[in-house]
Amino acid sequence: MILVTGGAGFIGANFVLDWLSANDEPVLNVDKLTYAGNLATLKSLEGSEKHIFARVDICDRAAIDKLLAAHTPRAVVHFAAESHVDRSIDGPAAFVHTNVVGTFTLLEAVRAYWGKLPEAEKSAFRMLAVSTDEVFGSLGPQDPQFSETTPYAPNSPYSATKAASDHLVRAYHHTYGLPTLTTNCSNNYGPYHFPEKLIPLMITNALAGKSLPIYGDGQNVRDWLYVTDHCSAIRQVLERGTPGETYNVGGWNEKTNLEVVQTLCDLLDELKPKAEGSYREQITFIKDRPGHDRRYAIDAHKLERELGWRPVETFETGLKKTVQWYLDNQSWVNDVTSGEYRKWVGQHYA
Template sequence: MRILVTGGAGFIGSALIRYIIENTTDSVVNVDKLTYAANLESLGQAAHNPRYAFEQVDIGNGSELQRVFDTHRPDAVMHLAAESHVDRSIDGPAAFIETNLVGTATLLEVCRAFWMTLPEEAKIAFRFHHISTDEVFGDLDESEAAFTETTSYAPSSPYSASKAGSDHLVRAWHRTYGLPVLVTNCSNNYGPYHFPEKLIPHMILNALHGKSLPVYGDGRQIRDWLYVEDHVRALYLVLCRGPVGETFNIGGHNEKRNMEVVETICDLLEEMAPENPNSLKSGNPYGFRGLIRFVTDRPGHDLRYAMDASKMERDLGWKPEESFETGLRKTVRWYLDNEDWWQRVLNGAYRLERLGCDSPMEAWV
């Protein structure tokens, strides 16, 4: 296949492209606007493969998208491009509506127009795979059953509301126009190349630099954690074998309180970075856990997410290979071994060349 991946320079998108290039004979066209959280360096060696192509295009730009479809003529679309940080959506919801709703609608229309021109056999084989989040379902109390594919939507934040809207658009384009779609909703991802504003990399890097580890509220919020490489393996499986029109939940079967996540990171760093001046073994009487600070809770903060991914296992034979403990250990190890990557993110250097800036400060503005 020739697969068009939107948002392929983001965290999950880049992991998906690395997986496809390394494990299949498919070709990939990476369509990415290259906003602040996009990093082409996350593609690693996949970016140099002859089966990879890159197009710097905003999914809200219909004419440019049409050019991309006409040029590359994909057999499938995997749509990951999205604004995804909840705190940013609270501070500025307009960008989330523009990308996640308007951008998805534009992509669907361009894709539909292209799909209508295909020969019948190619038209039947074509797929539009929309990748979404568990946050569209709202939250659960501690005793409620996990989200299933038929759970009603009840988003809490501008981010999750915009993603819920995009899910509805995709299903409407299937019902109304017959576009062959697939939808997946995933739990919290983590792993290598994760942008440092997200919880796990933020805590790892703050701890290494002796900065406070801010925990919202009482830290009792529960999330289901999914190692990103398990996720992208599931995504490709759904694309290849999922029945048209179906939805699949993808979860890690790893429910953890936020406080437990932060404490586990601290304990892994005590073991894996004993030479760090903030560790107990280096003489710090409080160790990495001493950096934990409770801060004012996020507005509308969801209490618990939990995903029932039994349909993935029952229908497609997928289940996660990593437990939270093994996946988090691999993640901490990766950040300890790849300082060059995250230093270039923290100082803005990863954006300098593509933006033509003279200083990191310009790159972030």
């Protein structure tokens, strides 16, 4: 069995679904179910003996200790995190609590559990922490891509707390010998993405006839990674990665935010055409957010060189799958975009 934290969130839930579709090893899914955690994403696993869900906060040491003792996982994959930059600007305390205190609490629990394992199980055990390219800061147009040796320079409360989490994971390997692995990924997209992030927000707004708000001049660049490609990379690192190492996971798809939204509009024009005109007509530009990093770009050569991983999806194929999924799953989208979420979007993207 493996233990997955944050397995009801976007990337975590996709990983759980991907994992259980590929093998018979059970998953203990630990999630606090904050606003971005959605058990409806895991509806297909209802009744499955391979999926055990526990509604637990990773900051609850006693509860984590009990789960580790009861289920004896051979590995921990740590997704649980507050992840939206805009929310971190408005309310950084929650990010410090979950991303820093939560990771520390989890590490302490895992270290105690790992230290008591029989030698063979102790040697085989792994803890993989999933992180972000945002810890590296911002790149200029001609700067080389982020590598595993790029110095950390986080620019938002979100990225600063993820950097702190990464440093704790590294320290627990070097100080205590805990067999940790860290992955730093680029921007994920795909099915089950909470509609506050760029791609699902644009799809949802476009279909509702609302404006498509783009920060600043729309020229901020991100590298885009289809979520199932990310899941396959995590499986590879968990299985074959060297303890103490970090691995960058990228999609080799640098796109400006404006390019992303324009491509989305063109796909919607093809797959769900309006009665008149193009979805591009709904694009608007709004005031840039504070400290908005200009460019992220991932160099994923180490992962390819050492573990043989490359993404399967191009940006075009992945984005088309994503748009089609949202068109086919409007009930999931409507369930998510209700209540407090709608108020929050109105406040920030009016």
